Amino acid sequence: SQKIEQNSEALNIQEGKTATLTCNYTNYSPAYLQWYRQDPGRGPVFLLLIRENEKEKRKERLKVTFDTTLKQSLFHITASQPADSATYLCANPGDGSARQLTFGSGTQLTVLP
Amino acid sequence: EPEVTQTPSHQVTQMGQEVILRCVPISNHLYFYWYRQILGQKVEFLVSFYNNEISEKSEIFDDQFSVERPDGSNFTLKIRSTKLEDSAMYFCASSDYGYTGELFFGEGSRLTVL
Numbered sequence: 543s544q545k546i547e548q549n550s551e552a553l554n555i556q557e558g559k560t561a562t563l564t565c566n567y568t569n570y571s572p573a574y575l576q577w578y579r580q581d582p583g584r585g586p587v588f589l590l591l592i593r594e595n596e597k598e599k600r601k602e603r604l605k606v607t608f609d610t611t612l613k614q615s616l617f618h619i620t621a622s623q624p625a626d627s628a629t630y631l632c633a634n635p636g637d638g639s640a641r642q643l644t645f646g647s648g649t650q651l652t653v654l655p
Numbered sequence: 656e657p658e659v660t661q662t663p664s665h666q667v668t669q670m671g672q673e674v675i676l677r678c679v680p681i682s683n684h685l686y687f688y689w690y691r692q693i694l695g696q697k698v699e700f701l702v703s704f705y706n707n708e709i710s711e712k713s714e715i716f717d718d719q720f721s722v723e724r725p726d727g728s729n730f731t732l733k734i735r736s737t738k739l740e741d742s743a744m745y746f747c748a749s750s751d752y753g754y755t756g757e758l759f760f761g762e763g764s765r766l767t768v769l
Contacts, residue, residue: 576757585659585746585760586698631698642711643690643758645698 545569546634548646555622556654563617563649565632571610572634577617580629580648589630590617622653657681659761661747667767668737676732676764678747687730688748688758689722691715698746704730737768 549564565575574593578586592599592608592615599606605618619626629648660679668674680687689701703710704722721733730749734741744763750756 580698583744583763585748585762586758587760588757591757633698642700642703642713644700647697 546632546644546646548630548632548649550649551647552650552652554652554654557623559622561619561622561626561651561653563630563632563651565615565617565646567613567615567634571613574634575606575608575615576633576643577604577606577615578631578633578645580631582629586631586645619651622651624653624655627652657759659747659749659759661745661761661764663764664762665765665767667769670739670768671736674734674737674741674766676734676745676747676766678730678732678761679728680730680747680749681751681759682728684749684751684759686710686750686752686756687722687724688750689732690746690748690760691743692746692763693743701732701745734766737766739768742766742768 545568547566555561571594574591576591577589579589580586590599590601590604590606592606594610603620607616629650631645631648633643633645659681662677687704690698691701692698700713702712702716702722707724719735723731744765746763747761748758750758
């Protein structure tokens with residue numbers, strides 16, 4: 543069955559640096575990947591979606607890449623700020639239909655001032 | 656900005672009791688979902704709902720669970736006889752597209768089963 547893995551549970555970086563988070567999947571390439579932000583005790587908030595035929599997608603300081611050869615998506619936050627501190631989740635349709643997202647376990651990012 | 660609202664924010668119940676969690680999805684959305692997150696674990700899919708019927712459900716969504724859209728605005732999750740392992744944060748979500756659409760999540764209902 544399809545699995546989605548985020549390679550590190552926690553990542554600490556200095557303010558102003560670029561944070562890079564990794565999402566790996568097994569088996570077949572999903573049609574798309576989504577990235578969400580989750581703050582403690584709150585619901586996930588959608589950030590970006592990238593389709594399998596797109597190499598890169600940007601939104602303000604955020605950039606997502608999708609490498610179907612490596613079976614990997616990278617999520618970058620440039621010029622990071624303490625307010626970017628949160629858990630970042632990647633999600634894909636998994637084995638079910640597109641309406642059934644499978645989430646990774648998340649990477650907790652802490653941006654140090 | 657439109658948002659998904661959930662009530663209650665926290666419910667404590669005794670094992671074996673019935674619980675109903677309520678959600679008001681974004682008004683023009685057509686697809687509705689319930690996900691849950693046990694403390695410290697992944698967000699897990701429970702069920703999706705479209706056109707007044709269940710579209711998909713996961714293995715977690717057994718006979719103890721049911722969903723309903725009793726009127727044009729509310730979407731409910733009922734757990735008939737709660738177990739200790741049902742303790743989790745339950746998130747409602749909605750989307751306007753069933754395929755690739757971003758999900759808009761509510762803030763969650765924390766269920767504690769004693």
